[in-house]
Amino acid sequence: MAVFDYDSALAESAVFAEVRAMESSGGSRLAARYRKELENIYTLTAGDARDDAAKKIHREWFAELGFDRIAPSAARDVVLSFHNVSRVFMHGADSPGNESADVHERNDAKTIVISILPGRFMDRAELKQYLRHELLLISDILSPSFGLRAADADASRRAPGSTPIVLVKDRYRLCWKISCDGRLSRMGFKGPIGRDAWKELFDRGFNFLPEDRRERGFDMLWNGPRLTHEILWKFAGEPRSGLAETEGAGSNSSNAYSPGSRCPLCKFPTFEWFPELDTIAESAILAIQSRFPEWTRSHGACRECVERMILIGKAS
Ligand SMILES: [Zn+2]
Incomplete structure:
Protein backbone atom coordinates (compact mmCIF):
# COMPACT_ATOMS: atom_id res chain seq x y z
CA MET A 1 0.00 0.00 0.00
CA ALA A 2 1.16 3.44 -0.84
CA VAL A 3 2.42 5.93 1.72
CA PHE A 4 -0.03 8.71 2.54
CA ASP A 5 1.44 12.12 3.01
CA TYR A 6 -0.08 15.54 3.74
CA ASP A 7 1.02 19.06 3.04
CA SER A 8 1.78 20.97 6.26
CA ALA A 9 -0.50 23.86 5.33
CA LEU A 10 -3.40 21.46 4.75
CA ALA A 11 -2.76 19.77 8.11
CA GLU A 12 -2.65 23.15 9.83
CA SER A 13 -5.88 24.42 8.22
CA ALA A 14 -7.75 21.21 8.92
CA VAL A 15 -6.63 21.07 12.56
CA PHE A 16 -7.31 24.74 13.10
CA ALA A 17 -10.83 24.53 11.67
CA GLU A 18 -11.62 21.56 13.90
CA VAL A 19 -10.28 23.33 17.00
CA ARG A 20 -12.36 26.40 16.19
CA ALA A 21 -15.46 24.23 15.81
CA MET A 22 -14.75 22.63 19.21
CA GLU A 23 -14.39 26.05 20.76
CA SER A 24 -17.55 27.44 19.26
CA SER A 25 -19.50 24.50 20.63
CA GLY A 26 -18.45 25.28 24.16
CA GLY A 27 -14.73 24.54 24.12
CA SER A 28 -13.00 21.37 25.18
CA ARG A 29 -9.90 20.20 26.96
CA LEU A 30 -8.51 19.10 23.62
CA ALA A 31 -8.86 22.57 22.11
CA ALA A 32 -7.30 24.14 25.20
CA ARG A 33 -4.32 21.79 24.98
CA TYR A 34 -3.82 22.71 21.33
CA ARG A 35 -3.83 26.44 22.17
CA LYS A 36 -1.33 25.84 24.97
CA GLU A 37 1.05 23.89 22.73
CA LEU A 38 0.83 26.60 20.11
CA GLU A 39 1.55 29.33 22.68
CA ASN A 40 4.65 27.46 23.77
CA ILE A 41 6.00 27.59 20.24
CA TYR A 42 5.59 31.31 20.11
CA THR A 43 8.10 31.67 22.91
CA LEU A 44 10.66 30.65 20.28
CA THR A 45 12.05 33.44 18.13
CA ALA A 46 10.53 33.68 14.70
CA GLY A 47 12.39 31.65 12.09
CA ASP A 48 12.87 28.18 10.73
CA ALA A 49 12.99 26.46 14.12
CA ARG A 50 9.64 27.94 15.10
CA ASP A 51 8.10 27.08 11.72
CA ASP A 52 9.35 23.52 12.02
CA ALA A 53 7.95 23.23 15.52
CA ALA A 54 4.56 24.51 14.31
CA LYS A 55 4.56 22.03 11.44
CA LYS A 56 5.41 19.21 13.84
CA ILE A 57 2.59 20.15 16.19
CA HIS A 58 0.02 20.26 13.40
CA ARG A 59 1.23 16.97 12.04
CA GLU A 60 0.77 15.41 15.47
CA TRP A 61 -2.65 16.95 15.91
CA PHE A 62 -3.66 15.87 12.44
CA ALA A 63 -2.94 12.32 13.55
CA GLU A 64 -4.46 12.78 17.01
CA LEU A 65 -7.74 13.92 15.47
CA GLY A 66 -7.69 10.84 13.24
CA PHE A 67 -7.47 12.89 10.05
CA ASP A 68 -4.53 10.83 8.78
CA ARG A 69 -6.60 7.65 8.82
CA ILE A 70 -9.46 8.84 6.59
CA ALA A 71 -7.80 8.57 3.18
CA PRO A 72 -6.07 5.20 3.78
CA SER A 73 -9.36 3.82 4.98
CA ALA A 74 -11.22 5.15 1.91
CA ALA A 75 -8.52 3.58 -0.27
CA ARG A 76 -8.85 0.21 1.46
CA ASP A 77 -12.60 0.35 0.94
CA VAL A 78 -12.52 0.71 -2.80
CA VAL A 79 -9.17 0.61 -4.40
CA LEU A 80 -8.54 -2.56 -6.14
CA SER A 81 -5.00 -1.95 -7.07
CA PHE A 82 -2.90 1.15 -7.14
CA HIS A 83 -0.65 -0.20 -9.89
CA ASN A 84 2.70 0.68 -8.33
CA VAL A 85 1.72 3.98 -6.81
CA SER A 86 4.26 4.68 -4.08
CA ARG A 87 2.72 7.77 -2.54
CA VAL A 88 -0.58 9.55 -2.10
CA PHE A 89 -0.06 13.25 -1.41
CA MET A 90 -2.86 15.52 -0.24
CA HIS A 91 -2.70 19.27 -0.22
CA GLY A 92 -5.14 22.13 0.20
CA ALA A 93 -7.28 23.59 -2.58
CA ASP A 94 -8.32 27.23 -2.23
CA SER A 95 -11.70 26.90 -3.94
CA PRO A 96 -14.11 24.11 -4.88
CA GLY A 97 -13.23 24.58 -8.54
CA ASN A 98 -9.59 23.80 -7.77
CA GLU A 99 -10.23 20.47 -6.12
CA SER A 100 -8.77 17.61 -8.12
CA ALA A 101 -7.22 14.17 -7.99
CA ASP A 102 -4.61 13.10 -10.47
CA VAL A 103 -1.64 10.85 -11.09
CA HIS A 104 1.82 12.32 -11.41
CA GLU A 105 4.58 10.19 -12.80
CA ARG A 106 8.30 10.69 -12.71
CA ASN A 107 10.63 7.96 -13.95
CA ASP A 108 8.80 4.91 -12.71
CA ALA A 109 7.43 6.42 -9.52
CA LYS A 110 3.76 7.29 -9.48
CA THR A 111 2.17 9.67 -7.00
CA ILE A 112 -1.53 10.33 -6.58
CA VAL A 113 -1.99 14.03 -5.87
CA ILE A 114 -5.25 15.12 -4.29
CA SER A 115 -6.12 18.81 -3.92
CA ILE A 116 -8.86 19.20 -1.41
CA LEU A 117 -10.67 21.90 0.58
CA PRO A 118 -9.33 21.76 4.16
CA GLY A 119 -12.90 22.27 5.41
CA ARG A 120 -13.81 18.79 4.16
CA PHE A 121 -12.07 17.33 7.21
CA MET A 122 -14.89 18.75 9.33
CA ASP A 123 -17.19 15.96 8.15
CA ARG A 124 -15.29 12.70 8.15
CA ALA A 125 -18.05 10.50 6.75
CA GLU A 126 -18.61 12.84 3.84
CA LEU A 127 -14.88 13.22 3.24
CA LYS A 128 -14.52 9.46 3.08
CA GLN A 129 -17.37 9.29 0.57
CA TYR A 130 -15.70 11.94 -1.54
CA LEU A 131 -12.33 10.18 -1.42
CA ARG A 132 -13.75 6.77 -2.30
CA HIS A 133 -15.23 8.30 -5.44
CA GLU A 134 -12.03 10.12 -6.40
CA LEU A 135 -9.81 7.12 -5.69
CA LEU A 136 -11.98 4.79 -7.71
CA LEU A 137 -11.70 7.17 -10.68
CA ILE A 138 -7.93 7.22 -10.15
CA SER A 139 -7.78 3.45 -10.08
CA ASP A 140 -9.56 3.50 -13.47
CA ILE A 141 -6.95 5.91 -14.80
CA LEU A 142 -4.21 3.58 -13.60
CA SER A 143 -5.85 0.42 -14.86
CA PRO A 144 -4.38 -0.76 -18.16
CA SER A 145 -7.66 -2.39 -19.13
CA PHE A 146 -9.57 0.89 -18.77
CA GLY A 147 -7.29 2.10 -21.51
CA LEU A 148 -7.10 5.81 -20.73
CA ARG A 149 -3.32 5.96 -20.48
CA ALA A 150 -2.88 3.92 -23.59
CA ALA A 151 -5.36 6.05 -25.51
CA ASP A 152 -4.00 8.05 -28.37
CA GLU A 247 -25.09 -4.33 -25.16
CA GLY A 248 -26.27 -7.90 -24.88
CA ALA A 249 -22.75 -9.29 -24.98
CA GLY A 250 -22.33 -12.68 -23.41
CA SER A 251 -26.00 -13.04 -22.58
CA ASN A 252 -26.25 -16.53 -23.98
CA SER A 253 -22.74 -17.64 -23.32
CA SER A 254 -22.08 -20.65 -21.13
CA ASN A 255 -18.35 -20.24 -20.84
CA ALA A 256 -17.55 -18.74 -17.44
CA TYR A 257 -14.51 -16.94 -18.76
CA SER A 258 -16.07 -15.32 -21.76
CA PRO A 259 -16.48 -11.56 -21.79
CA GLY A 260 -19.85 -10.53 -20.42
CA SER A 261 -20.62 -13.66 -18.45
CA ARG A 262 -21.12 -13.33 -14.73
CA CYS A 263 -18.41 -13.34 -12.10
CA PRO A 264 -19.30 -16.01 -9.50
CA LEU A 265 -18.42 -13.63 -6.67
CA CYS A 266 -20.06 -10.29 -7.46
CA LYS A 267 -22.55 -11.82 -9.92
CA PHE A 268 -22.07 -8.99 -12.39
CA PRO A 269 -21.27 -9.50 -16.04
CA THR A 270 -17.53 -9.08 -16.34
CA PHE A 271 -15.40 -8.12 -19.26
CA GLU A 272 -12.24 -8.48 -17.30
CA TRP A 273 -11.55 -11.88 -15.78
CA PHE A 274 -8.56 -12.07 -13.49
CA PRO A 275 -5.91 -13.65 -15.70
CA GLU A 276 -3.55 -15.43 -13.30
CA LEU A 277 -5.40 -16.95 -10.39
CA ASP A 278 -2.59 -19.46 -9.93
CA THR A 279 -0.17 -16.76 -8.93
CA ILE A 280 -2.16 -15.01 -6.22
CA ALA A 281 -1.41 -15.47 -2.53
CA GLU A 282 -3.08 -18.25 -0.59
CA SER A 283 -4.42 -15.61 1.84
CA ALA A 284 -6.51 -14.16 -1.01
CA ILE A 285 -7.90 -17.59 -1.91
CA LEU A 286 -8.81 -18.13 1.74
CA ALA A 287 -10.45 -14.70 1.86
CA ILE A 288 -12.62 -15.66 -1.11
CA GLN A 289 -13.44 -19.11 0.24
CA SER A 290 -14.41 -17.78 3.65
CA ARG A 291 -17.14 -15.82 1.84
CA PHE A 292 -17.88 -18.30 -0.97
CA PRO A 293 -17.12 -21.77 0.42
CA GLU A 294 -17.96 -23.52 -2.87
CA TRP A 295 -15.58 -21.42 -4.91
CA THR A 296 -12.38 -22.81 -6.39
CA ARG A 297 -9.80 -21.28 -8.71
CA SER A 298 -11.36 -23.06 -11.66
CA HIS A 299 -14.53 -20.97 -11.31
CA GLY A 300 -12.60 -17.82 -12.10
CA ALA A 301 -13.47 -14.32 -10.89
CA CYS A 302 -13.38 -10.80 -12.16
CA ARG A 303 -10.36 -8.58 -11.65
CA GLU A 304 -12.20 -6.23 -9.31
CA CYS A 305 -13.20 -9.01 -6.96
CA VAL A 306 -9.80 -10.70 -6.94
CA GLU A 307 -7.85 -7.52 -6.36
CA ARG A 308 -10.17 -6.64 -3.52
CA MET A 309 -9.70 -10.09 -1.97
CA ILE A 310 -5.92 -9.81 -2.30
CA LEU A 311 -6.06 -6.67 -0.15
CA ILE A 312 -8.44 -8.28 2.33
CA GLY A 313 -6.18 -11.34 2.45
CA LYS A 314 -3.12 -9.20 3.15
CA ALA A 315 -4.92 -7.31 5.91
CA SER A 316 -6.08 -10.44 7.72
ZN1 LIG B 1 -16.57 -10.06 -9.47
Missing part, protein backbone atom coordinates in the same frame (compact mmCIF):
# COMPACT_ATOMS: atom_id res chain seq x y z
CA ALA A 153 -3.59 11.59 -27.01
CA ASP A 154 -4.47 13.11 -30.39
CA ALA A 155 -7.64 11.08 -30.64
CA SER A 156 -8.63 12.31 -27.18
CA ARG A 157 -8.39 15.91 -28.34
CA ARG A 158 -10.73 15.25 -31.24
CA ALA A 159 -14.39 14.64 -30.76
CA PRO A 160 -15.82 11.48 -32.26
CA GLY A 161 -18.57 12.60 -34.63
CA SER A 162 -19.38 16.27 -35.06
CA THR A 163 -20.13 17.13 -31.42
CA PRO A 164 -18.13 20.03 -29.94
CA ILE A 165 -15.24 18.70 -27.86
CA VAL A 166 -16.32 20.58 -24.71
CA LEU A 167 -19.65 18.81 -24.78
CA VAL A 168 -18.02 15.44 -25.41
CA LYS A 169 -15.78 15.93 -22.38
CA ASP A 170 -18.73 16.91 -20.18
CA ARG A 171 -20.74 13.89 -21.23
CA TYR A 172 -17.72 11.62 -20.87
CA ARG A 173 -17.11 12.76 -17.28
CA LEU A 174 -20.81 12.37 -16.47
CA CYS A 175 -20.88 8.79 -17.77
CA TRP A 176 -17.61 7.88 -16.09
CA LYS A 177 -18.76 9.24 -12.73
CA ILE A 178 -22.07 7.40 -13.00
CA SER A 179 -20.19 4.18 -13.67
CA CYS A 180 -17.94 4.92 -10.70
CA ASP A 181 -20.79 5.53 -8.26
CA GLY A 182 -22.71 2.55 -9.62
CA ARG A 183 -19.74 0.36 -8.72
CA LEU A 184 -19.46 2.05 -5.32
CA SER A 185 -23.09 1.35 -4.58
CA ARG A 186 -22.55 -2.31 -5.46
CA MET A 187 -19.69 -2.41 -2.98
CA GLY A 188 -22.16 -1.08 -0.42
CA PHE A 189 -21.05 2.54 -0.32
CA LYS A 190 -23.14 5.61 -0.81
CA GLY A 191 -21.71 8.17 -3.20
CA PRO A 192 -21.95 11.93 -2.71
CA ILE A 193 -25.19 11.90 -4.72
CA GLY A 194 -27.45 8.89 -5.17
CA ARG A 195 -28.72 6.92 -8.13
CA ASP A 196 -31.81 9.06 -8.73
CA ALA A 197 -29.80 12.27 -8.85
CA TRP A 198 -27.37 10.71 -11.35
CA LYS A 199 -30.29 9.47 -13.44
CA GLU A 200 -31.70 12.98 -13.55
CA LEU A 201 -28.35 14.39 -14.69
CA PHE A 202 -28.05 11.65 -17.28
CA ASP A 203 -31.57 12.31 -18.60
CA ARG A 204 -30.80 16.00 -18.85
CA GLY A 205 -27.45 15.44 -20.57
CA PHE A 206 -28.91 13.00 -23.09
CA ASN A 207 -32.43 14.44 -23.39
CA PHE A 208 -32.33 14.05 -27.19
CA LEU A 209 -32.25 10.25 -26.88
CA PRO A 210 -35.54 8.33 -26.72
CA GLU A 211 -36.50 7.32 -23.22
CA ASP A 212 -35.90 3.59 -23.64
CA ARG A 213 -32.37 4.24 -24.88
CA ARG A 214 -31.70 6.53 -21.96
CA GLU A 215 -32.94 3.82 -19.57
CA ARG A 216 -30.71 1.24 -21.18
CA GLY A 217 -27.68 3.52 -21.34
CA PHE A 218 -28.00 4.53 -17.72
CA ASP A 219 -28.54 0.95 -16.63
CA MET A 220 -25.36 -0.14 -18.41
CA LEU A 221 -23.39 2.58 -16.70
CA TRP A 222 -24.88 2.08 -13.24
CA ASN A 223 -25.31 -1.70 -13.12
CA GLY A 224 -23.00 -2.96 -15.78
CA PRO A 225 -19.35 -3.88 -15.78
CA ARG A 226 -16.84 -1.11 -15.98
CA LEU A 227 -16.74 0.15 -19.55
CA THR A 228 -13.50 1.14 -21.18
CA HIS A 229 -12.32 4.66 -21.83
CA GLU A 230 -12.79 4.11 -25.55
CA ILE A 231 -16.42 3.03 -25.24
CA LEU A 232 -17.27 5.95 -22.94
CA TRP A 233 -15.51 8.42 -25.22
CA LYS A 234 -17.26 7.15 -28.30
CA PHE A 235 -20.65 7.20 -26.59
CA ALA A 236 -20.03 10.77 -25.39
CA GLY A 237 -19.33 11.84 -28.96
CA GLU A 238 -21.98 9.78 -30.71
CA PRO A 239 -24.66 8.95 -28.14
CA ARG A 240 -27.08 7.78 -30.83
CA SER A 241 -24.77 4.87 -31.59
CA GLY A 242 -25.41 3.66 -28.02
CA LEU A 243 -23.12 1.78 -25.71
CA ALA A 244 -23.45 -0.81 -28.43
CA GLU A 245 -20.24 -2.78 -28.14
CA THR A 246 -21.32 -4.31 -24.89
